[in-house]
Amino acid sequence: MTESTTPTLSAVHGDPDAPIAVVHSRIRVEERRLLEEFDRRKVAYELLDSRAAVFRPDGLRLPYRGALSREISHTRNVYATRLLEHAGLTVVNSHDIITTCGDKLLTTLRLLESGIPTPRVLVGLTPDAALDALDEFGYPAVTKPLTGSWGRLGARLKDHETAEAILEYKAALTGTQHQITYVQEYVDKPGRDIRAYVFGREVVGAIYKYSDHWRTNTARGGRPQVCPVTPDLEKLLVATAEAIGEGVLAVDLLEGPDGEVFVNEVNHTPEFHGAIDVLGTGMVGRYADYVLGRLDPR
Numbered sequence: 079m080t081e082s083t084t085p086t087l088s089a090v091h092g093d094p095d096a097p098i099a100v101v102h103s104r105i106r107v108e109e110r111r112l113l114e115e116f117d118r119r120k121v122a123y124e125l126l127d128s129r130a131a132v133f134r135p136d137g138l139r140l141p142y143r144g145a146l147s148r149e150i151s152h153t154r155n156v157y158a159t160r161l162l163e164h165a166g167l168t169v170v171n172s173h174d175i176i177t178t179c180g181d182k183l184l185t186t187l188r189l190l191e192s193g194i195p196t197p198r199v200l201v202g203l204t205p206d207a208a209l210d211a212l213d214e215f216g217y218p219a220v221t222k223p224l225t226g227s228w229g230r231l232g233a234r235l236k237d238h239e240t241a242e243a244i245l246e247y248k249a250a251l252t253g254t255q256h257q258i259t260y261v262q263e264y265v266d267k268p269g270r271d272i273r274a275y276v277f278g279r280e281v282v283g284a285i286y287k288y289s290d291h292w293r294t295n296t297a298r299g300g301r302p303q304v305c306p307v308t309p310d311l312e313k314l315l316v317a318t319a320e321a322i323g324e325g326v327l328a329v330d331l332l333e334g335p336d337g338e339v340f341v342n343e344v345n346h347t348p349e350f351h352g353a354i355d356v357l358g359t360g361m362v363g364r365y366a367d368y369v370l371g372r373l374d375p376r
Contacts, residue, residue, distance in 0.1 A: 097122040098373060099145040099167070101158050103129050107351040109148050111359075115366045128154040138165040144373030145169045148347055152180040152225050155347065170369050171325035171346050178322060179346035181224050183260055185322075189341055192321035194314070197332065197340050198263040205245035208259035212241050218264040221245070224255055227345070234264060265332040265340060272305050272331040272339075275353065275361065276319045277368040281312050283357040302352040314339060326368060 098116070100123050102109055116123050124142065128149050138161070145162045147169055149155040159173040171179075178184045189196050200215045202208025212219060212235065221244065222232045235241040248256060274284035284307050287300035307315075311331075318329050318341050328348030332340045354361055 094143055094374065095122070096141055096143040097124040098369075099124055099126045099140070099142040099162070101126045101128055101131075101145060101147040101149045101155075101162075103127060103149055103151060103154070106150075106349070108349055111351075111354070111362045112146075112148070112365060115362050119366065119370075121366075121370065126158075128158050131158065133161045135161060135164055140165045140167060142167060146369050146373075147171060147176070150347065152176075156180065168373055170372050171327075172323060175323045175325045175327075175346050179327070179344045182222055182343060183224055183258070185344050188321055189318065189344075192317065194318055194321055195338065195340050197265055197342065200261040202259040202261070204257055205249040205259045208261055209238075209241055209245050212261065213238060215261065216263065217241070220262045220264050221248070222260055222262065224258055224260055235261070262342075265342075266335045267332050268335075270333070271300070271342070272311075272333065273353070274305070274307070274311070274315050274329045274331065275348065275350065276315050276327045276329060277364060278324055279316050279319050280368075281307055281315050282361060282364055283307065283353065284311065284315075285353050285356055287352075300352075302356045304356050311339065314341070318344065324372075326365060 098121065100109070100113070102125060105113070113123070126145075128151065140162070145167050147155055147159055149158060155176050156173065159169045159171070159176050162169045163173050178188055183201060186196055186199050198215075200208060200211055200219070202211060217235060217237050219235045219241070220232060221235060223230075233244045235244060245259065248259065269290070270286045270288045272284055273287055275282040284305040285302045286305045287302060289300045314331075315329055319327055322344050325346065326348065328345040328350070330342045330345065332342045334340065350361060
């Protein structure tokens with residue numbers, strides 16, 4: 079393993095023995111496990127810190143056989159993957175997947191276009207417009223930022239008065255994207271969500287995330303437990319992966335009170351330390367298998 083911050087021109091572009099670029103900014107549990115797996119297999123890789131990387135797009139050729147993006151910043155991830163693809167590299171995950179799944183509205187539109195069941199959604203291009211439409215849309219509802227993870231800045235709107243207070247705060251936030259108001263119907267789930275992992279079109283496993291809070295993110299204390307992958311669930315997950323594209327995906331699903339299952343979100347750079355605890359460490363090896371299968375030209 080080597081550390082690099084500035085991609086340079088190189089004649090070894092496309093060499094099957096060249097290293098894999100691992101795009102990152104922080105090395106978390108997931109990245110450490112993947113790098114350990116690459117080390118165990120004697121796979122050459124180079125850490126590419128997005129916070130220091132500099133690219134020259136004109137005639138860009140890079141000394142990598144491909145790239146694995148584990149960048150946590152959505153903005154840097156979007157542009158880094160596009161630059162790497164511009165240089166002719168295969169990137170896991172692709173710029174298209176990063177762009178789509180990093181934006182909740184774009185994800186919803188992609189899912190709806192493929193007939194994937196999702197919670198009902200209301201979109202206002204300003205918070206005031208969304209507030210005016212919410213009485214007809216119905217309460218309770220959930221508002222979320224278009225980009226972000228770990229459930230941050232999500233809020234449950236119990237009634238008009240609550241919505242008025244929260245959307246007034248949203249209207250005061252800086253940044254034009256915060257003004258786009260994305261609202262989902264509140265699904266009365268059974269105290270848990272489902273997170274499933276799909277590599278390519280293969281369902282690797284699924285977990286329940288239990289919590290007394292309406293947000294069940296493991297980052298917020300959600301308790302993982304194995305979720306059986308039924309034929310119906312597998313069919314829905316494969317269809318979701320086909321709608322989003324070929325890559326490493328974590329699909330978040332909600333169970334409705336009448337047994338219906340909705341795809342809530344799709345994550346493009348998934349955390350999986352909670353899943354490893356209940357599904358086993360073989361998941362890391364399968365992740366590496368998938369990445370190497372996509373990047374190895376031999």
